[in-house]
Amino acid sequence: MRHVSGGSPGTRRSALLVAAAAALLTLTTACGQEKGEQSPKGQNVGAEAPVEGGAGDGYGSGEGEGDGDGYGAGSGSAEGAGKAKSAGQLAVRDSKKLGKVVTDSAGFTLYRFDKDTAQPPKSTCADACEAAWPVVPAKGAKAAPGVDESLLGEVARADGSKQLTIDGWPMYRFAKDTEPGDAKGQGVGGTWYAAAPDGKKAAPGTAGDADANGDANGDADAGADGGAAKPADRAGLSTRNDPELGEIVVDGNGMTVYRFTKDSAWPMKSACTGACLKKWPVVEPVDKNDTLGILKKGFVTFDRPDGQKQQTIDCWPLYTFAGDKKPGDTNGQGVGGTWYAAAPDGKAVGATK
Structure with missing residues (x-):
């Protein structure tokens, strides 16, 4: 019988260590070798992992989507009952299919029911x-950054608990919905719809949809505040040539x-938390293929401690400014000597450091 030597235990152990080190180096190249790298998931150092949903977390799992009663409950799941979970800091997700959708702090979609009423809330x-x-x-619910806090309210349920309302x-x-970003409840039973930040039904390129009373909002509301509709040829992140600042990201x-x-x-x-986020909403994740003229190195997202996911360029967190009312505004430039328009390579335009 031919004998094949596998090498000494020490030699094999050294080879394994070298292989592991090479794999780790491969994972840590997204943000540039010159300044070290974020963990593969881009999570803040010391931040708790975001809630991932699933069984036992108060979201339930559901066993069917029967629409005979308009609830989409089917055989249902009792896990969701009695385990109401605070939404915390609400956020707004920009969905290509649904438009702007309001989510809880963990990224789970919030819905409204056509058989309910808003005036009065019921x-x-x-x-x-x-x-x-x-x-x-x-x-515990807090308005999403940039959304009018007065839209949030509550309604008393039959069991005495208070339910969040939006408008x-x-x-x-x-x-x-078992993962952040899921919207499996959209259209269930013809009565359940993802909620827009103003309480209307989420709809691409509009401020809402026809509500339960049949009032058509749709296109009449689109663009009323400067235009939420996204031009067909505009990428999720791109650049424009500002006459004073030069090439900046939009x-x-x-x-x-x-x-x-x-x-x-x-x-x-990110050093912007709490009240800061009301003035400086985070830029939510953008697909790398949905960009134009943006540096791809370090184009990653990271999980904030408040549960939101934030887009970065060259690993620098990105924001918009609530004080900008229309495309082309740069009212945030130089605010506090710390806020600057982002260049396509992630640098802060005009910053002295």
């Missing part, structure tokens, strides 16, 4: 319906994108 979802569509408690519409999650709506000099790229960290 929820008609209970028992089996509530198992499939867990209610969103009013307590009078009671808010729910869907038990079958989002899918043409709004100027900014950098905050108190942030850091390594470790990837």
Whole structure:
């Protein structure tokens, strides 16, 4: 019998260590070797991992989407009932299919029900319906950055609990949404729809959709505040040539994108939290293929401690400014000596450091 030597244990151990080191180096190249790299998921150092949903977390799992009762409950799942979970800091996700959608702090879609009413606020979802569509408690909910806080309210349910409302519409999650970004409840039973930040039905390129009372909002509301509609030829992130600042980054709506000099790229960290985010909403994740003229190195997202995901260029966190009212505005430039328009390579335009 021919004997093949596998080498000494020490030699094999050294080879394994070299291979592991090479794999780690491969994972840490997205943000530039000169300044070290973020973890593969881009999570803040010391930040808790975001909630991922799934069984046992209050979102339920659902076992069907029967629409005979308009609830989409089917056989349902009782996991959602009795485990109402605070939405925390609300956020707005820009969905290519649904338009602007309001989510909870973990990125789970919030929904509204056509059989409810907004004037006066009233929820008609209970028992089996509530198992499939867990209610969103009013307590602890905070308006999404850039959204009018006065739109948030509450409605008393039959059991005495208080449910979150947006412009009078009671808010729910869907038990079958098990991952942040899921919107499996959209259109279920012809009565359930993802909610827009103003409480209307989410709709691409519009401020809302026809509400439960048949009032057509749709295109009449689109662009009323400077235009939420995204031009067909405009990328999620692109650039424009500003007459004073030169080439700067803009989002899918043409709004100027900014950098905050108190942030850091390594470790990837945002110094803008709490009230700061109301004035400086984060730029949500953008597909790398949905960009034009933007540096691809370090074009990654990271998980903020508040549960939001934020886009970066060269690992620098990106924001927009609530004080910019229309495309082309650069009212955030130089604010506080720390906020500057972002260049295509992620640098802060005009910053002295």
